[in-house]
Amino acid sequence: METVHQLENIATQVRRDIVRMVHGCQSGHPGGSLGCADYMVALYFNIMKHDSKFNMDGFNEDIFFLSNGHISPLFYSVLARAGYFEIDELKTFRRINSRLQGHPTTHEGLPGVRMASGSLGQGMSVALGAALAKKANQDSSIVYSLHGDGELQEGQNWEAIMFAAHNKVDNLIAAIDYNGQQIDGSTNKVLSLGDLKSKFLSFGWTVIDVEEGNDMTSILNGIKIAQSNLGQQKPICILLKTKMGKGVDFMEGGHEWHGIAPNDEQLANALAQLPETLGDY
Secondary structure (H helix, E strand, C coil): CCCHHHHHHHHHHHHHHHHHHHHHHCCCCHHHHHHCHHHHHHHHHHHCCCCCCCCCCCCCCCEEEECCHHHHHHHHHHHHHCCCCCHHHHHHCCCCCCCCCCCCCCCCCCCCCCCCCCCCCCHHHHHHHHHHHHHHCCCCCCEEEEEECHHHHCHHHHHHHHHHHHCCCCCEEEEEECCCEECCEEHHHHHCCCCHHHHHHHCCCEEEEECCCCCHHHHHHHHHHHHHCCCCCCCEEEEECCCCCCCCHHHCCCCCCCCCCCCHHHHHHHHHHCCCCCCCC
16 A cells, blocks of 8 residues: 555656646647546555456456546556556557547456446446446445546436435445536536535435545545445545646646647646656656
8 A cells, every 4th residue: 555655656657647648649638637646546556455457347346437538548547557557558548549549448458447438427327337236246345436527417427326325325436526627618607516515415425525636645534534434325425626737737727728738848848847756658
């Protein structure tokens, strides 16, 4: 289990991977990827009990589903750094015939990927199916999932959220990347989510607030609180308040870097802010 300092170093390298991957193919989504880096590193390097010798069934291990699949640069970097495949493969991101497509897919056979997530709004349903399967198989391990806040504008989510509470799915921890931004602007301007915490509570969920979603200690504490609420006949939501573009000052805070790639000068600027900690691919 890594220390907080070690996790922070991994997250810095993952951010470095993200900007290099997106720059390399001049395509991708750096903003949300950078914002969720700390949470994903915490999961894979400290929290989840998982095996990089990938088995699709995931029996007797914790499993993860990425619903907001456009932040695939983050997912791929974390999987590679966690030993699921060679780090050198990151240089193939979004290339023809690469396993590392813009949105994760299962037909590519990439270790660590259990669902295709090109279309938003579907991950909650899949995660619930996996959680119920674990219960049916008397598997006490946990299902984790990550969702964008703008993604919650998709109606399928709310059917799944209602279903989860009705069926007492209490082996699921679903995190919401609560950065308030989406591709066309702020979520408040595009389609306001209102009081998201009250919504989840009214649907019968337990809700954990992580106000500092880019602080490793706060993330770890929030997940541990979530874990302490498992098995109490309620699904669990973590509202993870992150900053889009975190770690690269000119990308932080707004929606503009949701889905564009840095040019050469911008890449150099970004990398100067993200010291190499584990070695580049």
